Amino acid sequence: MMMEKWRASRRFLRCSAAVSLFDRILTPTSANSACNSAFGFVNHRGSQLCNENQKRKIGTCFHFLRGDRDTTLRTSMGTGIGSTVGLQHRCFGSAASKVQRNPLFSTLNSDDISYFKGVLGEKNVIQDEDKLMIANTDWMRKYRGSSKLLLQPRSTEEISQILRYCNSRCLAVVPQGGNTGLVGGSVPVFDEVVINLSLMNNVISFDKVSGILVCEAGCILENLMTYLDTQGFIMPLDLGAKGSCQIGGNVSTNAGGLRLVRYGSLHGNVLGVEVVLANGDVLDMLGALRKDNTGYDLKHLFIGSEGSLGIVTKVSILTPPQLSAVNLAFLACKDYYSCQKLLVEAKRKLGEILSAFEFLDNLAMDLVLNHLEGVRNPLPPSMHDFYVLIETTGSDEAHSKEKLEAFLLHAMEVGLISDGVLAQDINQALSFWRVREGLSEALLKVGACYKYDLSLPIEKLYNLVQEMRERLGASAKVIAYGHLGDGNLHLNISTPQYDDKILAQIEPFVYEWTSMHRGSISAEHGLGLMKANEIFYSKSTNVFSIAREMQNNLDTDLCTYWNMEVRAKRLS
Ligand code: MLT
Numbered sequence: 001m002m003m004e005k006w007r008a009s010r011r012f013l014r015c016s017a018a019v020s021l022f023d024r025i026l027t028p029t030s031a032n033s034a035c036n037s038a039f040g041f042v043n044h045r046g047s048q049l050c051n052e053n054q055k056r057k058i059g060t061c062f063h064f065l066r067g068d069r070d071t072t073l074r075t076s077m078g079t080g081i082g083s084t085v086g087l088q089h090r091c092f093g094s095a096a097s098k099v100q101r102n103p104l105f106s107t108l109n110s111d112d113i114s115y116f117k118g119v120l121g122e123k124n125v126i127q128d129e130d131k132l133m134i135a136n137t138d139w140m141r142k143y144r145g146s147s148k149l150l151l152q153p154r155s156t157e158e159i160s161q162i163l164r165y166c167n168s169r170c171l172a173v174v175p176q177g178g179n180t181g182l183v184g185g186s187v188p189v190f191d192e193v194v195i196n197l198s199l200m201n202n203v204i205s206f207d208k209v210s211g212i213l214v215c216e217a218g219c220i221l222e223n224l225m226t227y228l229d230t231q232g233f234i235m236p237l238d239l240g241a242k243g244s245c246q247i248g249g250n251v252s253t254n255a256g257g258l259r260l261v262r263y264g265s266l267h268g269n270v271l272g273v274e275v276v277l278a279n280g281d282v283l284d285m286l287g288a289l290r291k292d293n294t295g296y297d298l299k300h301l302f303i304g305s306e307g308s309l310g311i312v313t314k315v316s317i318l319t320p321p322q323l324s325a326v327n328l329a330f331l332a333c334k335d336y337y338s339c340q341k342l343l344v345e346a347k348r349k350l351g352e353i354l355s356a357f358e359f360l361d362n363l364a365m366d367l368v369l370n371h372l373e374g375v376r377n378p379l380p381p382s383m384h385d386f387y388v389l390i391e392t393t394g395s396d397e398a399h400s401k402e403k404l405e406a407f408l409l410h411a412m413e414v415g416l417i418s419d420g421v422l423a424q425d426i427n428q429a430l431s432f433w434r435v436r437e438g439l440s441e442a443l444l445k446v447g448a449c450y451k452y453d454l455s456l457p458i459e460k461l462y463n464l465v466q467e468m469r470e471r472l473g474a475s476a477k478v479i480a481y482g483h484l485g486d487g488n489l490h491l492n493i494s495t496p497q498y499d500d501k502i503l504a505q506i507e508p509f510v511y512e513w514t515s516m517h518r519g520s521i522s523a524e525h526g527l528g529l530m531k532a533n534e535i536f537y538s539k540s541t542n543v544f545s546i547a548r549e550m551q552n553n554l555d556t557d558l559c560t561y562w563n564m565e566v567r568a569k570r571l572s
């Protein structure tokens with residue numbers, strides 16, 4: 001029985017450079033020993049183990065200011081500011097097209113510039129057009145503001161002074177981390193002053209006993225990973241934009257990423273934050289304790305509020321120890337039902353060692369193979385409808401190996417997997433991850449992309465993809481991938497160029513569908529400019545009213561987050 005399966009699988013698995021998991025599991029002992037090193041590569045992808053080519057650097061040409069995809073603070077504490085000043089590069093989604101600049105906000109004058117130079121020094125007050133162009137444009141090049149000023153503070157105190165001044169002058173601001181956000185939340189809408197956090201990039205402390213890291217908000221995620229690697233720890237979050245995104249932006253958007261299934265969300269891992277409010281007040285909530293039940297835990301208000309309540313300047317975060325046995329399987333499934341069943345089985349059978357469960361469909365695979373250089377299909381070329389990446393992370397190689405082998409063998413026997421390979425070493429693992437992590441980059445290369453980031457009940461998640469395909473017919477490609485382990489679908493509709501007729505077929509349908517299934521219209525990317533008006537698909541009006549009241553209490557006078565203004569209009 002075993003031998004029959006082995007032979008059958010060998011027929012279509014041979015050409016992969018990685019070790020076929022069927023070979024690995026089912027071949028006789030000699031073959032197993034040949035592959036021993038192949039199973040269970042040690043260490044995590046990223047950081048010092050990969051060379052420059054392998055590192056994922058998104059948008060390197062914009063590296064100067066780029067940072068947090070899935071992230072990025074959005075504190076246009078100044079609000080909806082005049083249509084005469086700013087021109088939307090691309091009005092993607094309904095909210096963007098309706099925003100008007102509020103004329104009550106001031107425009108910059110030479111006294112303002114002199115003040116900022118006095119606080120920050122000449123070189124950190126940037127008016128250079130090229131640099132401003134970068135800061136004004138989002139990673140997807142859908143949104144473009146018209147800011148005339150970029151500030152680069154080096155400390156909390158400097159941020160406090162900037163905000164106090166802007167508040168007194170009614171100057172709108174937008175904080176910016178790595179500018180890798182996907183919802184138009186990290187760039188100015190009009191002429192807001194951009195406050196860039198890149199120079200605040202120091203690790204403040206690391207406690208090797210508790211694993212608690214305290215750092216400034218401008219630290220690039222990948223740099224933190226590299227630093228922790230030297231200490232024998234890892235960051236509890238990992239995302240494709242790690243080469244540019246900043247931890248402050250990650251926290252401000254409650255970035256999810258690839259390991260949430262194992263380590264949970266930043267609401268669990270962030271132990272403390274320091275923030276500066278719109279009026280310049282500094283709130284020190286930078287606790288480094290696992291437990292603190294002294295009243296309301298207000299830091300949670302700042303995690304995922306996209307800068308609407310203040311700028312995160314420091315972060316204290318719990319980091320897990322680095323474990324030595326990391327394995328990655330790249331698998332093919334014949335249908336979505338098999339992916340789901342595989343997830344249920346993985347949670348049950350892999351339990352504590354499961355560290356990622358990602359999926360992509362065949363259109364996503366075609367896209368990344370055809371449009372991203374250096375990406376190769378880990379499996380022999382044959383048609384599969386779905387692909388799943390399963391990563392395990394454990395402390396004991398033999399234990400992990402035994403568990404994973406048993407799991408994969410069973411999955412294969414019951415037909416949940418139609419093909420698959422195991423990474424033999426860190427390089428192969430990186431190349432498998434490149435397929436999944438390269439998708440958003442590949443989408444940018446083919447033209448326009450309508451991007452949705454949804455939380456949905458897992459069993460219904462792919463129905464939306466199919467319905468969308470039926471709606472759009474041949475006019476668009478509907479490409480699906482995401483964090484299946486935590487019910488997060490990344491639904492991408494790719495067309496040669498933006499077209500309002502297509503947009504009208506997608507929205508509000510996609511939001512209504514999500515709301516009908518009690519999903520969230522933003523699983524991890526945030527609302528930003530794109531979905532500012534759509535919050536009511538996921539939040540009830542009375543919940544929103546409380547949020548608005550809290551925001552008003554923290555904010556001052558006219559420096560309100562423009563999203564709130566937009567939402568308030570919709571509410572009335
Ligand atoms: C991802 O999971 O790849 C990111 O959230 C980006 C995207 O949705 O394209």
Ligand code: ZN
Pocket residue numbers: 257482483490524
């Ligand atoms: Zn994602």
